Amino acid sequence: MLPDKKGYFGGFGGRFVPETLMAALDGLARDYARLKNDRAFKKELAAYLSEYAGRPTRLYFCRELSRRLGQRIYLKREDLLHTGAHKINNALGQALLARRMGKTRVIAETGAGQHGVATATVAALFGMECLVYMGADDMARQSLNVYRMKLLGADVACVNAGSRTLKDAINDAMRDWVTNLKDTFYIFGTCAGPHPYPMIVRDFQAVIGREARRQIIAKEGRLPDYLVACVGGGSNAIGLFSPFFNDTNVRFIGVEAGGKGKKPGEHAATLSRGRVGVLHGAKSFLLFDDNGQIVETHSVSAGLDYPGVGPEHSYYKVAGRARYESVSDREALAACRMLAEAEGIIPAMESSHALACLPRLCKKIRKGSLIVVNLSGRGDKDMEIIRNNVKL
Numbered sequence: 186m187l188p189d190k191k192g193y194f195g196g197f198g199g200r201f202v203p204e205t206l207m208a209a210l211d212g213l214a215r216d217y218a219r220l221k222n223d224r225a226f227k228k229e230l231a232a233y234l235s236e237y238a239g240r241p242t243r244l245y246f247c248r249e250l251s252r253r254l255g256q257r258i259y260l261k262r263e264d265l266l267h268t269g270a271h272k273i274n275n276a277l278g279q280a281l282l283a284r285r286m287g288k289t290r291v292i293a294e295t296g297a298g299q300h301g302v303a304t305a306t307v308a309a310l311f312g313m314e315c316l317v318y319m320g321a322d323d324m325a326r327q328s329l330n331v332y333r334m335k336l337l338g339a340d341v342a343c344v345n346a347g348s349r350t351l352k353d354a355i356n357d358a359m360r361d362w363v364t365n366l367k368d369t370f371y372i373f374g375t376c377a378g379p380h381p382y383p384m385i386v387r388d389f390q391a392v393i394g395r396e397a398r399r400q401i402i403a404k405e406g407r408l409p410d411y412l413v414a415c416v417g418g419g420s421n422a423i424g425l426f427s428p429f430f431n432d433t434n435v436r437f438i439g440v441e442a443g444g445k446g447k448k449p450g451e452h453a454a455t456l457s458r459g460r461v462g463v464l465h466g467a468k469s470f471l472l473f474d475d476n477g478q479i480v481e482t483h484s485v486s487a488g489l490d491y492p493g494v495g496p497e498h499s500y501y502k503v504a505g506r507a508r509y510e511s512v513s514d515r516e517a518l519a520a521c522r523m524l525a526e527a528e529g530i531i532p533a534m535e536s537s538h539a540l541a542c543l544p545r546l547c548k549k550i551r552k553g554s555l556i557v558v559n560l561s562g563r564g565d566k567d568m569e570i571i572r573n574n575v576k577l
Contacts (some may be wrong), residue, residue, distance in 0.1 A: 186430055188497075192380020192467075195503060197496035200379040202466045206359075209366050214381040216286050221388065230281055237310070238273045239266050240392065244400035244557070249527040254547040259409070260530070260560040261397050261425065268303050270533065270562030271393060271421045276303035276372055278389035280311055283370035290314040290369045294358040296323050296351035296417070297488030297535065298330025299562055300374030305339035307372075315339040318358045320350040323487045330566050348481040351417075351491045355465050375418025376495035379466030383495050390424025397557055398428055405555060411546070413438045414559040415538040416456065416509065417489035419498045421561035426507065427497075436508070438546065439498060440538045442484035443511035449474065453482035454511035455494045456502050464493040470502070485514040485570060486534035488562075512541040518574050521564065533562035534570060 192198045200210060220226045234240040243262045251258045263271040276293075283291055291313050295301030301317040308315035317334055321343050324331050334341050347353040355378075362371040376386040394412075401409055412429060414422035416439035429435045444452035449472070452458065459470040464479065472480050472492040484490040501507035512520075517534060520541035525531045532540060539558050546556070564571065 186427070188380060188384055192384070194383070194497045194500035197467070197469050197499040198380055198383060199468050200466060201463045201468065202379050203363065205363050206379070209362070210379055210381065217282060217381055217385055220282060220285055226281065226285065230278055233277050233281070234274065234392065237267060238277060241396045242266060244397060244404065246404070247528050250524065253527060254543055255552055256547045256550070257553065257555045258543065259401065259557045261393060261557060262560055263393060263421065264532065264536070264560050264563035268299065268306050269565060270299040270303070271390060271424065272300040272303035272374065273306065274392055274424070275374065275386050275389040275420065276300065276307045279370070279372040279385065280307035280313070283313070283372070284311060286370065288368060288370035290365070291372050292316045292318070292358050292361050292369055293372045293374060294318045294351065294354040295374060296320070296354070296490055297486065297533070298323070298327040298334070298566060299488065301339070301341070302330050302333050302337070304372050305334040305337035308339060309337045316342060316361070318342045318344055318354040318361070320344045320348070320354050322349040323351065323354070326570060327487055327566055350482070350487070352479065359465070375420045376423045376497060377418045377465055377467060377469065377493055383467065383497055386420050387423045387427055387497060390420050391427050393421065393424040393559065394426060394428030397425060401555070401557060407555070408432055408435050409557045410550070410554040411436050411438060411556045413440065413539050413542060413546070413556060415440050415489060415535045415561060416494060416498060417442070417453065417491045417535065418493070419495040421559050423495060423497055425559045426501070430506065437501065437506060438542060439507055439509040440542045441509060441511040442486055442489035442538060443513040443516070444483040445514055449480045451483050452511065453484045453490050453492065455492060456498060456509040457511045467496050469496045469499045470494055485517060485574065486538060488533070488535040489538060510542060512538050516541040518571065521571060522575055530560070531564035532560055533564050534567045536561045
């Protein structure tokens with residue numbers, strides 16, 4: 186499904202930005218429309234995804250977890266990609282787009298650090314200057330990824346404004362971009378932001394769902410009953426879901442960060458508890474107070490600690506195409522341990538949220554149902570968080 190000419194998915198999306206950015210976004214939309222079906226561009230991207238990033242990723246059957254929960258559960262192993270998460274799919278695509286547009290400098294925002302690492306990685310690969318904006322709180326809890334970015338040659342700008350997390354990193358990255366349009370390309374990390382970014386990010390991440398579709402048919406002879414993925418901004422989920430959009434018998438479940446409570450500031454459950462508004466250039470569900478001010482969010486997962494969500498997810502929610510629910514920090518930590526002990530795989534805290542909905546889901550659905558969970562990243566970056574919260 187494509188957005189309309191103004192960048193709307195149903196009533197969500199669009200472009201709410203300063204006039205100084207309109208020309209840059211128009212140019213990006215034109216160049217992307219020209220290149221996305223260009224044979225040489227597609228061939229180059231496919232080659233880097235295969236030879237450099239490590240695609241296709243495996244669709245792994247969880248034998249022990251399936252036995253425990255009474256359903257057939259597969260993991261789409263995005264954690265096996267170079268840099269450790271799905272973010273490299275989009276970073277490679279946008280970096281190649283930036284090169285075709287003649288840009289020599291790239292910037293990015295990051296929360297958990299994985300998009301920052303992916304951006305620093307492709308900048309090193311292609312010899313581009315790189316600056317990554319990251320909230321001070323996220324830098325403290327994801328210090329390993331900060332070091333990785335610097336080792337790759339990127340500069341990391343510490344953002345101390347606001348909640349000192351992903352929202353504020355995006356704000357500063359946008360300010361940089363509007364000041365340096367001539368040589369700079371903003372590699373946006375999730376399927377949010379002004380048009381055409383939600384479409385671009387979705388398209389580059391849709392390789393996840395296309396592969397999963399082929400793989401599950403090869404293994405099971407049919408499509409899955411459920412697709413499950415975590416949702417912060419929502420790029421890994423939309424990458425899995427979108428190639429199955431017209432398969433109405435395949436149900437989508439997006440899992441948000443329920444944090445430590447239901448009060449404002451205690452969670453990041455945007456679709457579950459938010460309202461419609463405008464943030465970072467797009468109309469979508471947001472978390473804001475009665476005065477229209479964005480509220481601070483909380484999650485044990487830095488990558489889900491965001492008060493907005495991609496507009497296509499908002500459309501899926503309102504249209505009834507996907508169901509969105511939330512799990513707590515405690516449930517996510519328990520799910521991380523569950524997968525580690527059952528399958529010998531330590532997931533990222535973001536992916537642990539998707540896994541955390543499985544025990545409750547598996548009790549409600551028909552026995553023998555087929556479930557694919559997107560394991561969007563591996564847990565290396567979160568070991569300190571896990572160690573400090575999971576007692577052995």
